[in-house]
Amino acid sequence: MREISLAEMPGLLGQEVGVSDWITVDxxxxxxxxxxxxxxxxIHVDPVRAAESPFGGTIAHGFLTLSLLSAMNFESIPKIREQTVGINYGFDRIRFVSPVRSGSRVRGRFTLxxxxxxxxxxLMTTYDVAVEIENERKPALTASWITIVQFDPKDRPEGV
Structure with a gap:
């Protein structure tokens, strides 16, 4: 896993900082x-009945897809050396764009x-995230995710 320093974070603004591996949603x-x-x-748990729906089969809960962001973040976003703890602060915007059909693979893309x-x-960070569905044009979801990085005050970069 790539590591960066607190001082490097402002230089990453506007850049894609991580893309996770694919996760199978079975x-x-x-x-x-x-x-x-x-x-x-x-539509989530009854394959026979869901097959008759517009989705043609079961789909993941939107909140299941959203909850996978934690794992996607952990594996793909560079670790901050000085971080003592990371906290999920919340979201400014979440949109469930496309259904995730059972058996699909999804991955997250994170832009600072x-x-x-x-x-x-x-350090408060906001990531624009998209959860892609393999072989689909539209993402499963998009969101603006706010997290907090806590660190020892002695590690704060000078001038910020």
Whole structure:
């Protein structure tokens, strides 16, 4: 995994900073997510009935696809050497553009849209993310994702 320093982050603004590996979203994953969230709508968990829907089969929950961003981020975005902890702060925008059919593969693309030093030991980052579906023109989702990088204040770059 590539590592960078806090001081390098502002220089990455506007750049794609990571592309994850493909993740297969199979029916087992969808069923387990349905159990965890108690969302057993037929388009997710009933292949026979879902085959008659406009989707032609079961599809992943939008929130399942969204939740995969954590794994995609962890494996593809450079690690900041000085980071002591990373925190999910939230989203400014999420759009579920295309359904993820059971058996599809998805991956995340991350572009650093903003980064601001806040307080003595915090960097707030905003990533424009897209979750692509293999062999599909439109993404599964797009989002503006805000995270917080905490670090020891003694590691704060000078001049910021």
């Amino acid at each position: 029916q087992t994953m969808i069923d387990l997510f349905a159990d965890a969230t108690q969302d057993h709508q037929f 849209a903003d980064c601001r030093f806040r307080g003595a030991g915090m």
